[in-house]
Amino acid sequence: MNRYGWAIACALAVLLAASAVRGALGPLIGPPSLDDRVMAIAAQVRCPVCSGESAAQSDTEPSVHIRAEIAGDLAQGWPEGRILQQIASEYGTWILYRPPYHGVFAVAWLFPALGVAAALALLVAYLRRREVRPAPTAAPAEGGDAGPPPDEELRRRLRRFM
Amino acid sequence: MTVIAGRVDLWLVLALALLAASALFAGERTARPGLFRLGRMALLAAGALAAAAAGLLIAALVRNDFAVRYVAEHSSRQTPLLYRVGALWGGQQGSLLLWLLVLLGYAAYILLRPPLQGKALVPYASAVLAGIAVFFAWMVAQVASPFVASQPVPADGVGLNRLLRDPSFLFHPLAIYLGFVGFAVPFAFAMAGLLAGQTGDAWIRVTHRWALTAWVFLSLGLLLGANWSYHVLGWGGYWSFDPVENAALMPWLVGTAFIHSAMVQERRGMLKLWNAALISATYLLTIFATFLTRSGIVTSVHSFASSPIGGWLLGFVGVSAAATVYVVGRHRDLLRDERTFDSLVSKEGSFLLNNVVFLGLVLTILFGTVLPLVTPLFGQTLSVGEPYFDRVTAPLFAVLLLLAGIAPLLAWRRAGWAEFRRHFLVPVLATGAFAFLLVAASITLPGVVLGMSCAFFTAAAVLFDFGLAVRARRQMEPGPLGATAWGLVRANPRRFGGYTVHIAVALIALGVIASHAFQRQATVALHPGQSVAVGDYVFTYQGLGTRPGGDGSVVTYARLAVFEGARSLGVMTPGQAQGTDFATEQGPTPELAIWRGLLRDLYAVLIGWQPGGGLASFQIYVNPMVSWIWLGGMLLILGTAWSLWPRREALAPRHSDHVFALWSELEYDWRMGKVGRGEYEGLRAQYAQEAKDALAQEEQSLETEAAAWEAAIAARAAELLAGQLPGGRS
Numbered sequence: 001m002n003r004y005g006w007a008i009a010c011a012l013a014v015l016l017a018a019s020a021v022r023g024a025l026g027p028l029i030g031p032p033s034l035d036d037r038v039m040a041i042a043a044q045v046r047c048p049v050c051s052g053e054s055a056a057q058s059d060t061e062p063s064v065h066i067r068a069e070i071a072g073d074l075a076q077g078w079p080e081g082r083i084l085q086q087i088a089s090e091y092g093t094w095i096l097y098r099p100p101y102h103g104v105f106a107v108a109w110l111f112p113a114l115g116v117a118a119a120l121a122l123l124v125a126y127l128r129r130r131e132v133r134p135a136p137t138a139a140p141a142e143g144g145d146a147g148p149p150p151d152e153e154l155r156r157r158l159r160r161f162m
Numbered sequence: 163m164t165v166i167a168g169r170v171d172l173w174l175v176l177a178l179a180l181l182a183a184s185a186l187f188a189g190e191r192t193a194r195p196g197l198f199r200l201g202r203m204a205l206l207a208a209g210a211l212a213a214a215a216a217g218l219l220i221a222a223l224v225r226n227d228f229a230v231r232y233v234a235e236h237s238s239r240q241t242p243l244l245y246r247v248g249a250l251w252g253g254q255q256g257s258l259l260l261w262l263l264v265l266l267g268y269a270a271y272i273l274l275r276p277p278l279q280g281k282a283l284v285p286y287a288s289a290v291l292a293g294i295a296v297f298f299a300w301m302v303a304q305v306a307s308p309f310v311a312s313q314p315v316p317a318d319g320v321g322l323n324r325l326l327r328d329p330s331f332l333f334h335p336l337a338i339y340l341g342f343v344g345f346a347v348p349f350a351f352a353m354a355g356l357l358a359g360q361t362g363d364a365w366i367r368v369t370h371r372w373a374l375t376a377w378v379f380l381s382l383g384l385l386l387g388a389n390w391s392y393h394v395l396g397w398g399g400y401w402s403f404d405p406v407e408n409a410a411l412m413p414w415l416v417g418t419a420f421i422h423s424a425m426v427q428e429r430r431g432m433l434k435l436w437n438a439a440l441i442s443a444t445y446l447l448t449i450f451a452t453f454l455t456r457s458g459i460v461t462s463v464h465s466f467a468s469s470p471i472g473g474w475l476l477g478f479v480g481v482s483a484a485a486t487v488y489v490v491g492r493h494r495d496l497l498r499d500e501r502t503f504d505s506l507v508s509k510e511g512s513f514l515l516n517n518v519v520f521l522g523l524v525l526t527i528l529f530g531t532v533l534p535l536v537t538p539l540f541g542q543t544l545s546v547g548e549p550y551f552d553r554v555t556a557p558l559f560a561v562l563l564l565l566a567g568i569a570p571l572l573a574w575r576r577a578g579w580a581e582f583r584r585h586f587l588v589p590v591l592a593t594g595a596f597a598f599l600l601v602a603a604s605i606t607l608p609g610v611v612l613g614m615s616c617a618f619f620t621a622a623a624v625l626f627d628f629g630l631a632v633r634a635r636r637q638m639e640p641g642p643l644g645a646t647a648w649g650l651v652r653a654n655p656r657r658f659g660g661y662t663v664h665i666a667v668a669l670i671a672l673g674v675i676a677s678h679a680f681q682r683q684a685t686v687a688l689h690p691g692q693s694v695a696v697g698d699y700v701f702t703y704q705g706l707g708t709r710p711g712g713d714g715s716v717v718t719y720a721r722l723a724v725f726e727g728a729r730s731l732g733v734m735t736p737g738q739a740q741g742t743d744f745a746t747e748q749g750p751t752p753e754l755a756i757w758r759g760l761l762r763d764l765y766a767v768l769i770g771w772q773p774g775g776g777l778a779s780f781q782i783y784v785n786p787m788v789s790w791i792w793l794g795g796m797l798l799i800l801g802t803a804w805s806l807w808p809r810r811e812a813l814a815p816r817h818s819d820h821v822f823a824l825w826s827e828l829e830y831d832w833r834m835g836k837v838g839r840g841e842y843e844g845l846r847a848q849y850a851q852e853a854k855d856a857l858a859q860e861e862q863s864l865e866t867e868a869a870a871w872e873a874a875i876a877a878r879a880a881e882l883l884a885g886q887l888p889g890g891r892s
Contacts, residue, residue: 021599052404120522
């Protein structure tokens with residue numbers, strides 16, 4: 001088979017595999033239902049009256065109310081961003097687990113960049129100011145009574161580590 | 163009675179730990195072996211007494227001795243025996259006692275079985291551990307003692323939180339403690355190396371080995387915790403970037419960075435100060451994490467009631483940090499690197515990048531976790547949750563996955579660009595095909611395709627490299643494929659143990675991505691006979707039933723018939739357990755129905771029902787590929803255990819062993835086409851010379867040692883003879 005033959009065979013194999021994967025995963029990767037979408041948005045909103053639970057996890061009345069609100073908004077065709085904005089304007093920005101990208105809240109989105117930059121700065125500073133001290137090399141044997149082992153010996157020992 | 167005995171016992175532990183710390187330290191400072199022996203005995207005795215204290219508390223828990231307040235608050239007559247024992251770590255004071263016990267256990271281990279290499283570091287290392295033990299002994303003896311009397315003595319206890327009555331609860335905290343406290347040991351060895359002025363090979367090896375030991379326990383603890391959250395809490399997930407989860411994750415991340423950068427020091431004598439800083443940071447983070455979660459300053463599902471221990475823990479973090487900075491600063495000279503980097507396109511270069519990303523990740527999580535503590539100072543409280551962490555950490559985790567695939571394929575020192583390209587062509591092409599396959603199978607969310615491709619690349623690259631190594635070995639020594647592969651894995655446990663861990667991480671990543679992206683769910687109220695479709699599955703509610711549950715509770719369950727298309731899969735029975743020990747004053751606890759599968763889990767929660775069998779409400783999830791996380795987790799533990807398994811060479815490598823190991827790796831790299839000819843020949847000549855010198859020197863030192871023994875024996879014999887002479891002993 002020439003090069004093109006191989007390429008075509010590979011492409012066919014991938015396509016076959018893809019249809020097999022689709023067959024196996026099909027049930028799992030279908031489009032999200034309305035319920036899925038409501039919960040995905042509710043998971044980004046705090047339950048107003050509990051500690052450490054989202055509006056998706058909690059079954060308290062305010063959370064159920066928020067979920068109903070989200071469902072209503074979705075039914076009207078609102079995008080996720082607008083729904084979250086609406087909730088934030090009703091309850092206050094604190095209710096969002098994921099702060100908005102604007103204003104003081106934008107700082108939170110700089111954390112990864114700040115973190116990596118800080119780590120990088122530390123490392124660069126470290127590598128720059130390093131003075132090197134050569135390792136104390138093993139002193140050759142004195143007297144020479146043992147004598148350096150022949151290369152055959154070295155090879156034999158090396159094999160144990162292969 | 164128990165209260166007084168326990169209290170006295172813990173004060174003795176405190177006194178002994180104090181004695182041990184000072185005797186061990188002074189003994190080593192002034193080179194007096196007598197003081198070392200005294201300190202050693204004191205520390206071992208402290209360990210025994212701490213075990214006795216734990217025994218006393220367990221006995222009180224088992225006997226339902228409610229005169230002890232801790233027993234009354236964390237156990238009850240109805241609590242099953244196993245969980246009465248487990249209540250030892252079910253509360254604040256008990257878990258501090260466990261912390262002390264584990265710490266002293268580790269100290270006893272290194273005293274009784276000192277590492278063959280780095281034996282000289284044991285006195286200082288145990289002094290440091292004794293010093294840490296002083297703090298925790300003080301905590302359990304005075305500040306937050308488990309031995310406090312109840313007033314008045316109640317007839318029954320409150321009982322252990324029912325959510326904790328799960329087998330994972332017995333092991334998850336234990337593993338977490340073994341990991342958390344375990345990081346004190348490499349930290350102690352790191353400090354000991356500085357104090358003893360020995361910062362050579364032995365120092366980093368013993369530190370690395372202990373760090374890996376702590377790491378494997380912490381990994382296990384995190385996995386068990388995630389699993390507990392998944393199968394007990396009933397929210398369909400396993401990780402939520404809760405402050406307590408973050409607190410345990412941060413030391414794990416820094417520890418992982420250390421495990422990699424320590425290899426650079428072992429191999430190349432570089433990054434000494436960096437590594438000392440990393441392992442110290444890991445240890446300090448374990449204490450800081452405990453402060454965050456135990457002081458009650460951040461709200462979390464894990465936190466115990468707030469108590470005065472927060473201030474003490476924070477103070478201890480401060481004191482430890484100051485002491486560490488002082489010791490490291492004073493001995494800076496010992497931490498000079500032996501050489502500089504040859505090239506960033508090398509294994510050590512990729513480890514540096516790995517360190518940057520790991521640290522960036524830790525800082526990000528740290529910022530996010532302390533945000534609600536800091537922002538009120540600026541007039542507005544801001545706190546972030548899982549959706550935020552998911553988004554900001556995902557790109558960093560993706561970079562780490564790529565590195566986990568790239569690093570194994572690079573040679574130490576300098577990888578040629580040409581070789582680099584040659585090695586990456588196959589894994590990259592395979593990853594391209596995989597990405598295409600995903601898209602063709604209509605998985606098109608960009609984040610999912612990108613993330614899964616990164617994970618696939620890691621696994622593909624590692625397997626490809628393993629394949630090349632097998633081929634190289636067969637060229638040198640023809641043999642059957644399986645035997646060659648096995649021989650290779652056995653000859654290089656650390657390398658291939660590490661490869662296994664990388665594959666495990668790729669599996670975990672695939673599971674995490676799939677379960678996040680494709681989780682399907684429904685919250686429904688159904689009348690008997692009604693159905694709901696979730697994803698491609700249809701659940702039909704058939705009615706209620708009851709069955710007896712564990713420890714005397716009654717479980718009300720619902721029957722949910724499950725169909726996948728036209729195929730019946732059976733009946734799920736999610737329920738709720740109503741305990742009979744109302745002393746717990748807790749509502750019913752969910753008994754989830756989870757059907758686990760390789761491709762998806764079906765997960766059903768019964769939320770409530772109308773008496774008489776009318777409407778019942780459910781939360782139903784279809785969670786794809788969650789099992790991959792647990793399977794990957796098991797593989798991760800196995801791989802680490804494989805690389806840690808005690809072997810003679812690993813425990814007491816001579817310098818020549820070290821050189822031969824490097825040389826062997828070079829031979830493989832050459833045959834696998836990772837290094838150029840000039841590089842190979844130069845290095846080979848260098849290693850041959852080093853190996854010769856090392857062998858000659860070891861022979862020499864063996865002779866010296868033999869001579870020393872002979873002299874010692876002769877001296878002793880003379881002493882004994884002298885004793886038998888008249889007048890020597892009358």
